[in-house]
Amino acid sequence: MTNRMVTIDGNEAAAYVAYKTNEVIAIYPITPSSPMGESSDEWAAKGQKNIWGMTPIVRELQSEGGAAGTVHGSLQTGALTTTFTASQGLLLMIPNMFKIAGEQTSTVFHIAARSVATHALSIFGDHSDVMATRSTGWGMLFSNSIQEVMDFALIAQAATLESRVPFIHAFDGFRTSHEVMKIEELTDEQIRAMIDEEFVRAHRQRALTPDRPVMRGTAQNPDVFFQSRERANSFYAVTPEIVERVMNKFAAVSGRQYRLFDYVGAPDAERVIVMMGSGCEAAEETVNALTAAGEKVGLLKVRLYRPFSVEHFVAALPTSVKSIAVLDRTKEPGAAGEPLYQDVITAIAETWHGRPASNGQAQEARATARITGGRYGLGSKEFTPAMVKSVFDEMLNDNPKNHFSVGIVDDVTHGSLPFDANFTTEAGDQVRALFWGLGADGTVSANKNSIKIIGEETPNFAQGYFVYDSKKSGAMTVSHLRFGPKPIQSTYLIQRANFIAVHQFNFFERYQILDAAQEGATLLINSPYEANEVWAQLPAPVQAAIVAKKIKVYSINAYAVAKQNQLGNRTNTIMQTCFFAISGVIPRDEAIVKIKDSIRKTYGKRGEPVVRQNFAAVDAALEHLHEIEVPSPDRGERGADAVLPATQATTTPHANADMPDFVRDVTMEILSGRGDHLPVSAFPIDGTYPVATAQWEKRNIAQEVPVWEPDLCIECGKCMLVCPHATIRAKVCKHEDLANAPAGFKTMPAKWRELPDHLYTIQVAVEDCTGCQLCVEVCPAKDKSNVSRKALNMAPQLPLRDSERVNWDYFLKLPEIHRNGNLTFKNIKDIQLLQPLFEFSGACSGCGETPYIKLMTQLFGDRAIIANATGCSSIYGGNLPTTPYTINPQGRGPAWSNSLFEDNAEFGLGMRLSFDHQQAYARNLVERFRDTLGDELADGLLNSNQETQEGINAVRDLVSELKEKLDSSLRGGLPPASSGSSPTLNGHDRTVVSAAQDLLGIADSLVKKSVWIIGGDGWAYDIGYGGLDHVLASGQDVNILVLDTEVYSNTGGQASKATSLGAVAKFAAGGKPTIKKDLGMTAMRYGNVYIAQIAMGANDVQTVKAFLEAEAHPGPSLIIAYSQCIAHGIDMAKGMHQQKLAVDSGHWPLYRFNPALESEGKNPFQLDSKDPKIPLQDYIYTEGRYRMLQRSDPEAAKALLTQAQASVNHRWEQYKKLAANPAT
């Protein structure tokens, strides 16, 4: 029987086998492993079966710790059970992993191996997570390619059942988990052939059951623990043989033979690399190229890393080996070497240490081989044949580097190997295609589709890998596609492309796109220009490269074609058709048929209209595709015209004089796509980065931007309040401030009684705006003669760009408003004159979270410290290259940090405790230095009221005075200590100086600090809830802001306990069957916690009150903020309207619970929204997350709606009763 060829990614390959061979699957989202859980959940929702004809139970837990506990329990009661995870998630499973292994329990965890956060978080791949579990006693199998992922998932399952050693099945995050590859799918028969039912029954037989009760998990004393721990040895001793046997059986079943250690290369190799993971593929490709050239090199691929079989390892090494380089994809600072290196050293030493050469023969080479170790590929750093070659080259040196790194330039400790970036082993008979696109234009989707077409419809092998940038809106994508008649092992980005497509014309201005083009390549451009204008519009360096490399150029105005076919900005099908039409991978006509077949397959279930629309796009594409004539340099005099005068200079982001050094030297390099070339010395030693950097990143992603019409504006400030990116701002200035305003800079009289004779201006940062339109949607001011014209209207960005850039720069230089008591800053209009200290984040266009954060920074940002849970807010808040947190003219602004996902409340509490202690110490020292400071200053510092901003400003002034006084005392001689307060009475004592220096260092802590603990619902309701609850109970003065999107937004919309009943989310593919947790009500039981449930779009006044009251509350405060999200399936421009519907329907009641009122004898609970005025369905069916269920399972949707409405009614009645309570 022939196996089906499928074109899938590594996650799907692993999940496929895991699903088929398990009965219970516990899941929790974490990048890059989430898709394994998502697939399992979807398959279960559709009722797909495992090999026993049953649908596995798939359950989401509240954390990876929870998932591991559930797996443990399920295993202990006899079900075949699995889970998927990565990185920190795997670390949270470690305690249970020790237990599972200690109890000799069969299971496989599938791990998309990812970096563990250290100086920074990285979602990308290396082995630091799996290496952190080495001591748990789990078997470890590493897959190197997508085919191996599917195969090893099964081999691991078979091996664990027989060996009773649990297995980690690891493959490289992103490089393997997300790479799409054509592979052979295992059949159910093959899977059944590998799973021995005897072992399955034995597993079940070991289950805990009251029918034959035993106890497992005792506590043991020193007398017996050690011995019983050693009982495990026999299992580990036989496991390598078991795995070997299973691999042989697998070879018989599938035809693919694997060994514990697979050697490839010259049989008489003298230089051998030992490594594991996807890097092996690139290394093997290099070894093949080098051996073909006569070099004696080889590669030993480690498959079974634990239990490590010294015997098998040594046997697999060629006897001729003289030099071994062990490559680890992890870093263990302070260790004698990285783990695999140490294992290899141990294996070689154990085998030959003290053993004499036999029979007078020389000791064989392996025994005396020189062993070096090195690191590569951390955090998915590229690992290329050039790097492999450099490792082999280094081995030729008499004194090769040990503990080296490869792939970077280490100019600090000089441990890196140089490599020749031009060395390449890419095959000659391959199509290598690079596609530069935007996330929004569907480039990646189209390419995934193309790979499927080529992979599944032709004999070609196919590979796809996709690179995304760090932004959620306007993100650039680069697709790397390889096709060819031979299997593809190139686990690295395309270096020499013979086809390049540029789906956004302006990319030519920003990136060195043609660097990767090989001679004679084909270039396809989506151009807004007519075919006869395209050449002239290309930047001169691009023209030069085209001529020099003899590149064939084609162009199409795909946006125009899309528009004609009602496809909006979706150019994916059009560009895909053009690719097939000119790349020659498949004959054109045949390709068109296949594209259409594929469209029907992909879109058929979404309905005929969508299919027809895409068919029309295919047909239209070919009519508008043109070859562009490239002037030839060989045409005599005309050759001089080959490269026309530059029509547009290449505008790669470049430094300007205003930039701080770090921004110029590091940030801008990263922005320009040259981050790989930055040396080690460029980076901070401890992960500390400057703020105020997003301002330098002018992304120009909005097609349209708001334009202000002063004649209509009522100066309400709502537009600025809702702006997710702080790109629309207002200032109030005196006439004289505006004396040199640029022409076209708009103002109007300011409508503040307190600010007579001032001018008001609104300015848009058009280069930072994402074009979300929230501001225009909320603008209440309409033209009486033309109601479609508001005080803000969208207009094309390009014609405005230059003039508005000038206006924006001018606007920034206008003075910021003083908080000097003129205005109260308690209403939106006032507050929106305050500088946002959070600007231009990479959040999604129309994000519902960021307006709340921005508001917080306007109110308290100059004295705020933020503990940020991992999630969307940590990514748009702190993903390099830039950060949106910024500073005011005095240099103050929010300080920000992210610890983990699960511990954010505790992290923030720690900040509070630290500040409190520093303040107490500072107060103590102020008292001790009272004589030096004077009573007036000391009393001012100790007793000033800091409840208002004026009070805080006053204390700031006093702190400055303190610093000046202390500083001058220290400079003018040692300060006298106040009597009785100093440990010595000697005014010149060293301890006094030390105390004075201490006070200088911590004097700023005398100014009230505002601690903000920010995170999403995944954190607050699920993984971090235990800590959150504890911090609420602590009574400490922290402010907790929960940005409730009702799903795990950052990882792609998985259900959390905040997800509403009836909503479709990942991990709740059949609609969430349980109600949303009432977090506010749960917290209310403590009595001393300030709680507000808010929705800016429904009641912005209440939102502002909540922030002010929460911050003023001296204990813990909890603000739960409704935040619209792209995972809701809404038109993001209507985000604020959706908030209103949520409140109007009773889904999201607005309330405040203020303990302060209780002490005044009032009811602390105040409902801020009115009785629901629309039925729940009028809200929820305006959102895709609910409609999706209506479309996929109308009966279930109807039933869940009924329950949901009942739940809304019930909760509302409860709230009303609570609000109606008389004063207590």
Added chain:
Amino acid sequence: MSLSTNYLGLVLKNPIVASSSPLSHTVESIQRLEDAGASAVVMYSLFEEQITFNSYYVDHYLRNNTNSYAEALNYFPEMDAYNVWPDEYLNLIRRAKEVVDIPIIGSLNGVSIGGWTNYAGLIEDAGADALELNVYYVPTNVEMTGREIEDMYLDMLRQVKRSVTIPVAMKLSPFFSSISNMSKRLVAEGADGLVLFNRFYQPDFDLENLAVAPRLVLSNSNELRLPLRWVAILYGRVMADFAITTGIHTSEDVLKGLMAGAKATMMASELLQNGVRRIKEVLREIEVWMDEHEYQSVAQMIGSMSQQHCAEPAAFERANYMRTLDSFQPIN
């Protein structure tokens, strides 16, 4: 006494047909209509836009923001099937046909040539006894001529007729330069029946928010006049079965409609306002009236007051206009 009539080749037990409305949203409701005495049910309209919208909607949200960001390559689980096709509608017809004996008339509402004619075939396959084609087109394009608009209607009818064998009635709006000629052309193109008239739901203004707001207003008996006149004019001139669908509220309305030439009179607003039991009451009143006026069957009265048959044909024309104006006495 026979109330029976023959519309689109279907034998109806009486002339009261439940017009396209939310009353046909469920099998139970259709059953209630039958129990109340309705002789046929025109299903609620399957809107072309609804099908297209559902399809685009599902596609949009499954596709939107996908493959843009490494951590979240998509945001919704992909299921095996989505109810974007008119499955629900077709199932309803199927189930209704199983439980009721009266004819079920499918209703398609659309404007564009092309795919949606497929749905006509699907409606036939689901068991509908006839099809009502409702072309709701608002010609806002100032370049478009009346002739082009008429041709569009005809093209659509032609396509649908090609794809079904059940009778097809065309529901018309009164906004044609020549309703007579248009009717003739439609019948020549194969229309088995003409349903007069479609009510355009006119948008309203929300003065508070300065926004255009949709507002549904139910019909009243006064609105019967327009279709009554045109059925009376066309009866005998254009060889199709007529139905009146606007302003039928009382037994008198039904009787007038029949006498003008309609073979069926369709009720919706009345039933929505006062309940489906009104059919029974109206039927009883008709019987009483027929009895009092010694009619044996409704067949006797169909077209009896059409322009061709009435004593004063001019009453339907311009002269009557003047008379009507003259009859108006201003209040002093």
